[in-house]
Amino acid sequence: MKQRGYVSRVAIMLGGIVLLSTSSLASDKYQPGKQFADSLKGSGVGHLQGFKPEAVIPNYNANPQETGHYGGVTASGSGGLENVGAGQLNTSEVGKVTTEVIMNRPKDPISMDAPFVSGGFDIQDKAETVTNGTFDKCETVNVGKTEITTHHCERETAVELSCTRKAHIGGVWQEGVETKSFVLGHEKFRFGRSGKQITFSINSPDSGPVISASLAISTQSYLMNSRVTFMNTTFNMNSTETKALNAAGIVLTKDQQISGVSCSGNGTCVGTVDNVIYGYLTQGKTRFTLTLNMQIKAPVWVPKVEWTETCPFDKSDEVLQNTVCTEAGGTKNVVMNGVTYPVYSDCWAYKDVYLSQAGDNGTCGKYMNDTACTVSKTTCIESLGAVCLREQAVFTCEKKISGEAQLCSGQLVCANGECDQLENNKTDSFGKAVSALAAVTAAAKDVSDLNGVDVRAFTGEKKECRMAIAGFNNCCKDSGWGQGIGLAHCDSEEKALGKAKEKQLTVSVGTYCSKKVLGVCLQKKKSYCQFDSKLAQIVQAQGRKGQLGINFGSGKSPNCRGITIDELQALRFDNMDFSNFYSDLDAGTTVPADSELADRVKAQIEAALQQAAGKGGVQ
Numbered sequence: 201m202k203q204r205g206y207v208s209r210v211a212i213m214l215g216g217i218v219l220l221s222t223s224s225l226a227s228d229k230y231q232p233g234k235q236f237a238d239s240l241k242g243s244g245v246g247h248l249q250g251f252k253p254e255a256v257i258p259n260y261n262a263n264p265q266e267t268g269h270y271g272g273v274t275a276s277g278s279g280g281l282e283n284v285g286a287g288q289l290n291t292s293e294v295g296k297v298t299t300e301v302i303m304n305r306p307k308d309p310i311s312m313d314a315p316f317v318s319g320g321f322d323i324q325d326k327a328e329t330v331t332n333g334t335f336d337k338c339e340t341v342n343v344g345k346t347e348i349t350t351h352h353c354e355r356e357t358a359v360e361l362s363c364t365r366k367a368h369i370g371g372v373w374q375e376g377v378e379t380k381s382f383v384l385g386h387e388k389f390r391f392g393r394s395g396k397q398i399t400f401s402i403n404s405p406d407s408g409p410v411i412s413a414s415l416a417i418s419t420q421s422y423l424m425n426s427r428v429t430f431m432n433t434t435f436n437m438n439s440t441e442t443k444a445l446n447a448a449g450i451v452l453t454k455d456q457q458i459s460g461v462s463c464s465g466n467g468t469c470v471g472t473v474d475n476v477i478y479g480y481l482t483q484g485k486t487r488f489t490l491t492l493n494m495q496i497k498a499p500v501w502v503p504k505v506e507w508t509e510t511c512p513f514d515k516s517d518e519v520l521q522n523t524v525c526t527e528a529g530g531t532k533n534v535v536m537n538g539v540t541y542p543v544y545s546d547c548w549a550y551k552d553v554y555l556s557q558a559g560d561n562g563t564c565g566k567y568m569n570d571t572a573c574t575v576s577k578t579t580c581i582e583s584l585g586a587v588c589l590r591e592q593a594v595f596t597c598e599k600k601i602s603g604e605a606q607l608c609s610g611q612l613v614c615a616n617g618e619c620d621q622l623e624n625n626k627t628d629s630f631g632k633a634v635s636a637l638a639a640v641t642a643a644a645k646d647v648s649d650l651n652g653v654d655v656r657a658f659t660g661e662k663k664e665c666r667m668a669i670a671g672f673n674n675c676c677k678d679s680g681w682g683q684g685i686g687l688a689h690c691d692s693e694e695k696a697l698g699k700a701k702e703k704q705l706t707v708s709v710g711t712y713c714s715k716k717v718l719g720v721c722l723q724k725k726k727s728y729c730q731f732d733s734k735l736a737q738i739v740q741a742q743g744r745k746g747q748l749g750i751n752f753g754s755g756k757s758p759n760c761r762g763i764t765i766d767e768l769q770a771l772r773f774d775n776m777d778f779s780n781f782y783s784d785l786d787a788g789t790t791v792p793a794d795s796e797l798a799d800r801v802k803a804q805i806e807a808a809l810q811q812a813a814g815k816g817g818v819q
Contacts, residue, residue, distance in 0.1 A: 338608040347599045351567055351777055352742070354581070354708065356590050356678060358559030361518065363511035364526075365550040369503055369534045369543050376500035379411060379493060386487040391478065396469035398426075398462040398478050400488070404452035408496040413447035419486035426477055427467035430460030437462065452494070503534055503541045513585035517713045518554040519668040519724050526551050555668055557589065562678040563704055563780070564593050573597040582710065590708060656762025658736040660707070660729040665694040667711055668724040676726045678702075697728065704780050706730045707741050710755030729760035734781045739763065743771040 254260040382405040392399045413431055418440045426437045431447040452458070464473040480486035527549035534541050567573040573595045582590035665676040675690035678701050690698075700706050706728040715723035729752050731737045744750045744763055748770065753759035763771075 340604055342604060345601055347601055349597050349599060349777075349779075350576075351573075351595045351597060351779060352592060352746075353562065353564035353567060353595065354590060354592050355562040355564040356557060356560040357588055359555075359557050359587055359589060360553060361513060361555040361557075361584060361587060363509055363515055363552045363554065365507050365509045365552065366527075367505050367507050367545055367548045369532060370506035371501050371503040371534075371536065371541075373499040374502050376498060377408070377495050378498045378500075380406070380496055380498075382406070382492045382494065384490040384492070386484065386489060388490075389488050391481050393478065394461070396463065396471045396474050398474055398481065399459065400430075400462070400481070401457050401459040402490060404454060404456040404458060405492065406494060406496045407452060407454045408494045410447045410450045410452060411493040411495055413445040413493065414442055414491045415445055416442040416489040416491070417486065418489075419480060421480060421485065423477055423480075423486065424464050424470075424473050425466050426462050426464045426474075428460060428462045431458060436466065447492075501536045501539070501541075503536070503543050505543060505545045512587065513554075515552075515554060515721075516716075516719055517721050517724070518584075519713075519721050521553045521556060521668065524551045524553065525549070555584075557674065560678040562701075564595070565679070567593075567595040567597065570597060572599065582708065589711075656764055657768060658731060658739050659762035660731045660736070660740065660760035662758045662760050663693070663697045663700070663706070663728045663730045664714075664725045665697050665728075666690070666714075666723060667726040669722070697730065700730050701728070704734055705732070705737050707737065707745070707752055709752045709758040712755040725755070727755045727758045729758055735778075738776060738778060738781060739771070739773075742776045743767075743773075747771060747775070 254262070384402055384405065389400050389402050415428075415430060417437055422439060423437050428435055428437045428443075431445045431450065433443065433445045433447070435443050462474075462477070463469040464477060477486070481488075525547040527547065529544070529546040529548060531542050531544045532548075534543060561568055574597075575593055576596045577594040579592045579594075580588035580590070581592050582588070667674055667676045669689070675694040675698075677698060697706070709727040709729060711724060711726045713721040713723070714725040715721070729740070731740060740763070744767065745752065748767055750767075751759075
């Protein structure tokens, strides 16, 4: 007990010594500090008054253009700022582009399942809690926003290329013969005298052989056995009668004169009697009528079936697949110059199918199936005539980003940093950075493996598939190869190309007729550039073609060359869409999302702090 009291007194004494020492030290330092502070009193205002900003601040302007729009803190207007803004919108290049986009950009259909729509409904549900001012406690809430991304993809449109043939009845006039009957009356005859004989003649009405002929005689008196010789026939003429003439086979020419003679008294020519008969003939008391049946030349109309074809493309470069009758055959009648002609055809209309292409979503499938994605633009990249066979589509997608925050009396507080990515737009930045870095690294590896002068990276190979063959098509499908669709007629190289397309390793170049005989295409092929990796395909498609504008040649002559060093240096990797590569990243390595990366960093920081605290405790 005595020892403990002694120790206590010693401690009190030591404490007093320490206290006296501290007070003395403070008194010694205070006075100089006070004197220094007093010397600076009022100097701050002097420095501010003598401050010259133009000597310190680069590009200082005491009267910037913007001051014209500020009237002071008490001003009610904005100094014509609205009018200037409206003018710039109408006259500046940026304003014109903005106006054009607003006026011409097609409206995208909005899905009610899109993240930004559902997020809006969530805010609506919590609106009363946030705004009524009665909630004074803090609670953990999920906050989010929507990130808009743009993606390019390619797909084949559903199309059937066909030509139509429609029949109609036509015909031609040809030179032919017909039998025609001519009746030549008495007024066509000419009468005369040769001595006591009576002569008469008539002109042939047309050219051609005579089939048959007859001479009809009508008279008011007895003709006293006048003998007549006319057209190889001799007969006695007494009274009204019709005599058949032996004229068959006589060939006449048009307007040829046909002559005959007559003499009374059985051909003895009495004279006075012939005078009487001649008077009868010239006065019309006795009349002749000649009937000629002749075979004459005449144009003949010959009907025939004629075809009109409608084809919206050059069929000489396409392969005929099949022909379908679209209007059944039969007999149709046509009338020409009052004559009806029956015409028969096996079919009156055909459809010739050259290419039947089913729709294939290609690399657009995942965006088409995503309710948060809509088509904003389509561009035809391969066509046949007016028909688009393959198109590039641009999809606009909404992605919801979320994080935790504290809602305290209507004020949102991001306490632990998880919602920082909502403010700095860094979502998925890690994946994009890794993809771009991987692309650059792959290019560097390609270059380092080559020793030549013409060094290139991401070189591809030419690949082909049969797009159409007589009897079947199509060995160039973009998808469905894993299910064995249409594999029966396709070779191993075409199957391998199909798998490469499903893995998004190819770029479509074009089509061409690979086999043609006598102007008819028997086989058509489609060409691709195939690359070793998705990175190579992305850099080639979006960089070489999209940014540099260097195409891949034609279907017949693809150009799958690599990208040169100068071209690589001109590429903007930060503008490329590497979303197709993300799946490879997830499969090949553990790449955290931004939120997971934030959690991991926070955990590491906490562990480091705990470790530091532990080490301090040991010391």
